[in-house]
Amino acid sequence: MNARFRRSHEPLFWLLFGAGGLLAALVLPALVLFTGVIVPVARGPGGEGLLDYTRVLGLLAWPGARVALAGSIALLAWHAAHRILHLCHDLGVHAGRGLKWSCYGSAALVSLLACGLVILLPSP
Amino acid sequence: MTDPETILIEVLRWHPDTPEAPWWQSYEVPYRADATLLEALQTIKDDLDGTLTFRWSCRMAICGSCGCMVNGRPELSCHLLLRDLAPGPVRLEPLAHFPVIRDLVIDQQDFLDKLPAVGAYLVPAEETEAAAAAPAAPSRQTPAQMADYYQYAQCINCLLCYSACPQYGLKPDFLGPAALALMARHDADSRDHGQAGRRAARDADTGVWDCTLVGHCTEVCPQGVDPARAINRNKTASARDYVFDLLLPGRRR
Numbered sequence: 001m002n003a004r005f006r007r008s009h010e011p012l013f014w015l016l017f018g019a020g021g022l023l024a025a026l027v028l029p030a031l032v033l034f035t036g037v038i039v040p041v042a043r044g045p046g047g048e049g050l051l052d053y054t055r056v057l058g059l060l061a062w063p064g065a066r067v068a069l070a071g072s073i074a075l076l077a078w079h080a081a082h083r084i085l086h087l088c089h090d091l092g093v094h095a096g097r098g099l100k101w102s103c104y105g106s107a108a109l110v111s112l113l114a115c116g117l118v119i120l121l122p123s124p
Numbered sequence: 125m126t127d128p129e130t131i132l133i134e135v136l137r138w139h140p141d142t143p144e145a146p147w148w149q150s151y152e153v154p155y156r157a158d159a160t161l162l163e164a165l166q167t168i169k170d171d172l173d174g175t176l177t178f179r180w181s182c183r184m185a186i187c188g189s190c191g192c193m194v195n196g197r198p199e200l201s202c203h204l205l206l207r208d209l210a211p212g213p214v215r216l217e218p219l220a221h222f223p224v225i226r227d228l229v230i231d232q233q234d235f236l237d238k239l240p241a242v243g244a245y246l247v248p249a250e251e252t253e254a255a256a257a258a259p260a261a262p263s264r265q266t267p268a269q270m271a272d273y274y275q276y277a278q279c280i281n282c283l284l285c286y287s288a289c290p291q292y293g294l295k296p297d298f299l300g301p302a303a304l305a306l307m308a309r310h311d312a313d314s315r316d317h318g319q320a321g322r323r324a325a326r327d328a329d330t331g332v333w334d335c336t337l338v339g340h341c342t343e344v345c346p347q348g349v350d351p352a353r354a355i356n357r358n359k360t361a362s363a364r365d366y367v368f369d370l371l372l373p374g375r376r377r
Contacts, residue, residue: 005328011366086336
């Protein structure tokens with residue numbers, strides 16, 4: 001009964017997809033609330049310039065913040081790639097390996113760029 | 125509201141010995157508020173058109189024979205009352221995604237081949253000499269142990285979930301909702317020792333990984349089985365084994 005079944009490598013992509021989804025569900029609403037509501041509303045003393053470049057760059061003084069930033073961007077990209085690939089399948093678009101490579105390839109590219117970015121960003 | 129005299133039932137018909145393409149045939153069937161759709165089909169067969177072919181047996185949603193598409197949704201015809209379908213018309217088609225033998229009768233062979241492939245039977249422990257010599261003892265189970273698999277054991281193999289599953293429609297190799305729920309049912313049984321033998325089927329692309337959690341299988345199940353949950357719990361187990369097999373040398377199959 002084992003001969004007809006070849007092991008799938010889907011778990012790898014599914015785990016990245018799951019991690020990205022969890023992150024999106026937890027972090028994105030908080031980011032929307034902060035950047036979209038709280039910061040524009042907080043116009044009182046000390047409220048100006050909350051999101052100025054130098055100030056936000058200051059967050060990256062700690063190396064752990066850089067790792068978290070790159071990790072977040074990468075996981076969200078893997079999540080999006082997996083979703084788009086399976087959405088195409090559900091919609092009846094079966095572009096085969098090409099689509100798979102371009103979806104996951106884009107996610108890998110975004111991950112590399114994110115890693116490069118946090119390495120190259122200047123220290124505050 | 126006064127009850128109608130009749131209800132219009134339209135059936136998609138096909139006969140393998142005729143060159144005709146499938147055709148729709150309409151029947152005006154006497155309406156009774158307490159009659160099931162299956163009874164209406166039996167009335168057609170007995171009184172109106174003896175050539176109409178459909179499967180049925182128990183009339184009480186336990187044999188799983190009378191599944192068909194009712195207005196585009198997989199249903200057991202014995203499980204629907206005419207009064208919930210009035211005033212009609214009611215459109216009946218054979219179950220989606222299966223080869224048609226004739227009229228509403230489909231070929232279940234693909235599913236029957238998949239049942240042994242997922243190991244949908246209890247596997248006893250390896251017999252030791254001492255155990256073989258001792259008189260056979262009953263395999264006792266606590267209510268909690270039974271609750272682990274009981275829901276999945278309610279499957280009646282009616283195949284409504286396969287008709288509901290868009291993935292099975294796209295990829296017929298996919299083991300599918302009922303077979304994978306029965307895999308989970310036997311894995312979860314405290315009397316079973318066959319988990320290792322079911323892993324290859326579970327971990328394959330055609331196993332749990334072809335499911336994209338549409339969840340329509342669970343909605344159409346007449347027995348309250350939740351195949352979507354069974355499959356996605358096994359995705360977690362399959363992913364865990366994938367990571368451990370990758371990281372721990374010697375564990376890999």
